[in-house]
Amino acid sequence: MTAARAITEPAFLVLTALVDAPRHGYGIAQEVERLSEGRVQLKIGTLYGVLDRLAADGFVAADREEVRQGRLRRYYRLTDEGARALEEEAVRLADNARRAVERLRLRQAGGFA
Amino acid sequence: MSVLEERYRRWLRLLPASYRAEREEEMVSAFLEGARSGRAGHDDQHPRLLEIASVAALALRLRLGGPGSPPGSYLWGESVRLAALLGLVFWTMIGSLYFGQAVLTYAVPADALPDGVMGIGDAGSPERGRLVLAELSSLLWAAGLGALVSGRHRAAKAAALAALVVPQVLVPPFAGGWDSAARWACSVLPAVVTVLALALGHHRDAPPSRLPARRAVRVLAFPVAVGVLLAVVVGVLGAATRAGAGPAGLLLQAWMWLDPTGLACLSLLGVTVWCVARRASGRASGRAAVPQAPAAAILTVPVVLARAGTLPADMTGVIGLAATLQLVVLLACGLTLAAIGMRALRAAGGGPSAARGTRPADAG
Structure with missing residues (x-):
């Protein structure tokens, strides 16, 4: 495993998509689109690039394989390490958002010149 | 299907x-x-x-791999990244040479130099302004190199692209006609390949490009110092040519080796000799394959094309001889580097897939 990299928005959304259940490639792409309210639409090449990085960092792992209508589906699950990394990133983003909101409220209240 | x-x-x-x-x-x-x-990228029967x-x-990131990639693709990636670094070092040297020439030509008081050597255009004219700016903009290569060795590869890419484009915008690169355009295209090819190697090699999965501070300073200072020294040499050679001192044939030969293609030829010859010597000592000590030879081989290809595409019209004189010699040296270097590089890549092998750890059998 190589040193963990910064978690990008697509990687954050892929990890979030895997929190409740293992998902296969297209299922992850669908869930990411739903989570981002249509803003992030992962192309297949991009999705697998993100999955490769997350797997190399130990944040996701292959779960099982299924064949549906003659097509292979490989499911991916969130690892414990991935869940920890996602939580840390979520807390960091939430802190940033909270500080931004506090400052904006101060500005609206005339606290900033 | x-x-x-x-x-x-x-x-x-x-x-x-x-x-x-x-x-x-x-x-x-x-x-x-x-x-x-109807959600994925397709348009009737064509992927979007x-x-x-x-x-x-994805293919590019996998083929020019970073740490954790199979050895073969990692060596390819390192070769392309090293080609970008070597290219930036070379163009920083050329940029410093142009900067030195600009200082000598335009910043020295008019009465300190003989008539007829004060550059193009009148002092203060837009024509001269554009030319001076174009020559100064070649320092952007140094900015690109500095950014790369300090780990800011996005800034390095932007600076290198600007160094490539800005002089072409400020000074029209060719007068017109296909022949002129083709010669210009060949002459800029080595710089284009440097920018491409930088853009393609330093992707998201590439290792950090930051060097230790002292080494970074040395990597930046070396080409700047050589470039400034070359500007002085060019100045002395120019004065000798104007004064008619020395045999004209010898001076013409010297000029042929001091243009970017001639200097690239000499630089690649130096790298080739180094790679051959290193390979000989490496074979004795059993050192692992290294990316220097493939990196230099990548850079040799555009220089060969640049030399072949800008051959003088008259190939019979001294200039023709120098151009032929350069082409022979470049081809010999290219073949030697390619042979060493291929052996290194073969030694690195294909290796397992980068994503091996994601198979269910490996999941833990």
């Missing part, structure tokens, strides 16, 4: 065979599921451009 599937599989051939063996079926499955529901671009970008 549908036409859409067949076409998508054709695009997936961009990916390394080992990766395709592991991922092709699930990628096709994911793509076709999206196509059925963005979908193809995402596969191409």
